[in-house]
Amino acid sequence: MTHLLGVLAAVSGDVGSIGKGLVYGLGAIGPGIGIGFLVGKSVEAMARQPEAAGMVRTTMFLGIAFVEALALFGFVLSFIIK
């Protein structure tokens, strides 16, 4: 059985790009789940109360913008990591 640390040592030449991938991948998990919940609940609200759809849509975009910012921080950080 291959030891995990041995494998990691074997790929030491290009650890930076693995780190970049990890930073963005881990940073995108939370916002991904969050935006899924957010849009799903908004669609539910719009279906239940179509006359409030305009207000719900505006608030939904606001929420998406706030949640998305976290994923984008991960994206920017993945460039900063050397």
Add this chain to the structure above:
Amino acid sequence: MLSGILAFSKPPAGFEAPGTEILKTACVIGDGTYCVNRVALYMFLSVIIVLGLFLAAFRKPNLVPRGLQNVMEAVVEFVRNQIAIEVIGPAGVSWVPFLTTMFVFIFVNNIFEIIPGIQFPVNSRMAIPAFLAALVWVLFNVAGARAQGLGHYLRNTLFPPGVPVALYVLVTPIELVSVFLVRPLTLSVRLLANMIAGHLILTIFFVGTAYLLAKPATIPFAIPTFALSVFLVGFEILVSVLQAYIFTILTAVYISGAIHPEH
């Protein structure tokens, strides 16, 4: 086993994936730290385009709008009804000129990403989003101070009413950081990162397609990548509109929060 997979999954020799160096530009006029580069020229161009659009549309307005005037009236009406009045309320009408100008300026700067011959989103350089966010920061603070008085505005923002006194130890630092530091930071980084991501994705897909076309054996793989590249161009148009919309609506939300005290 693992090394076999790694060797197989590596891109074929000769392909260099484009990185952030595609966002660096050389000086066009002058040299040194302060010079006019390609991005600054595009920004001047976008200023001329925005000015020209509004002047051409509204210099001689007709009662029954046609052509360009129709389009620009739809834009102004959208910002007025969907952003200013929806978020700020009746007081938002006086903010419509500023919000409309900013919406159109950001949109033109974003859409340069897919205009053939330019293909560089001006907002993917930090200077313009950072300046716009700083402008918004000054504006909503000044608007709040003018609407409520400086002391009252700061007290309402930092010590929101309706909170138990003991909790101010926790609430005030959070409000201080989130209102005065995080707001301009997220506002600028959101726009910047979206535009960098879009530019990088488009570049990688088109460069990759061109690379796959170079050898007869890989041409079949170039067809789906090209189809996806075209789809991504459409997606970037959507992102350009959406980011301009989000920047404008967040500005409206910040202004609304500053001029309407929470009782």
